[in-house]
Amino acid sequence: MANVVTATLVDLEPQGWRGAIRAVCAPLLEAEAIQAAYIDRCIEMVDEHGPYMVVAPGIALAHARPEDGVLKLCLSVATLSDPVLFHHPQNDPVDLIFAFGSPDDQQHINLLTALAEGLSGGLADDLRRSSTQKAAEQVMKEVLKDVIS
Amino acid sequence: MTKKGLKEPLTAITICGVGMGSSLILRMTAEKAFEELGVKAKVVATDVGSARSMQPDIIIGQAMHTEEFEGVAPVIVSITNFTDHQALKEKLAEPLRQQGWME
Numbered sequence: 001m002a003n004v005v006t007a008t009l010v011d012l013e014p015q016g017w018r019g020a021i022r023a024v025c026a027p028l029l030e031a032e033a034i035q036a037a038y039i040d041r042c043i044e045m046v047d048e049h050g051p052y053m054v055v056a057p058g059i060a061l062a063h064a065r066p067e068d069g070v071l072k073l074c075l076s077v078a079t080l081s082d083p084v085l086f087h088h089p090q091n092d093p094v095d096l097i098f099a100f101g102s103p104d105d106q107q108h109i110n111l112l113t114a115l116a117e118g119l120s121g122g123l124a125d126d127l128r129r130s131s132t133q134k135a136a137e138q139v140m141k142e143v144l145k146d147v148i149s
Numbered sequence: 150m151t152k153k154g155l156k157e158p159l160t161a162i163t164i165c166g167v168g169m170g171s172s173l174i175l176r177m178t179a180e181k182a183f184e185e186l187g188v189k190a191k192v193v194a195t196d197v198g199s200a201r202s203m204q205p206d207i208i209i210g211q212a213m214h215t216e217e218f219e220g221v222a223p224v225i226v227s228i229t230n231f232t233d234h235q236a237l238k239e240k241l242a243e244p245l246r247q248q249g250w251m252e
Contacts, residue, residue: 045166045167048166049165049166049167049197049214050166050213050214051213052165052166052171052210052211052213052214053165053166053170053171055171055174055175055230055231055232056229056230056231056232056233057229057230059232061170061171061174063167063169063170064167065167065169089212089213089229090229091229091230100170102169105169108169108170108173109173112170112173112174113173113177115174116173116174116177116178116232117177119174119232120177120178120181120232120233120234
């Protein structure tokens with residue numbers, strides 16, 4: 001079990017994929033789990049390596065490296081009522097975006113394991129169906145219940 | 150005859166740009182796929198840069214990353230959905246059989 005800064009946002013209408021990354025990271029910056037530079041690095045990762053972080057149809061997982069400005073282990077998610085294009089050959093458009101930050105290369109492993117389990121068990125659609133922030137928070141809480149203290 | 154995959158574990162790497170997010174999720178999916186196929190494999194998540202100096206039996210990633218590795222590993226599989234272990238199983242089965250790594 002770990003202390004994790006989490007945030008859940010619903011029905012955002014960001015400006016493009018860069019706006020989506022900024023929006024999903026914003027509450028983590030607010031909570032001082034990441035530095036502003038981390039958000040820029042998340043965006044640069046896509047510019048540098050391509051939209052590989054669109055890991056499944058409609059789903060993006062934004063992040064950069066621990067040394068890019070992570071202060072606390074954190075995970076946020078946002079559903080987009082206005083989907084964005086990452087220019088991924090198969091998985092566009094994206095209507096669900098996660099962002100995480102880990103202070104080192106180990107602390108996030110249990111968190112992402114739980115997230116992967118959730119995603120293979122229908123988490124994405126459960127979040128898409130959540131019409132309120134409270135409902136989406138509940139969905140995330142259930143998926144992360146064994147890893148967040 | 151090689152016993153790889155049957156008794157001795159295969160080495161597989163899952164790749165992405167940073168090597169700690171997408172590739173980690175893909176590692177979980179790959180572990181599940183290998184297990185259900187009855188194939189022994191040690192799966193490591195890594196970034197594309199580090200992958201260039203590795204010599205795994207299997208490379209799994211998005212096409213935008215696996216393309217440059219053509220010919221580097223005996224089995225290279227490109228997938229688009231990192232959370233779908235069924236789809237990965239289907240893609241792995243034939244090349245694993247061809248290598249004699251799966252019954």
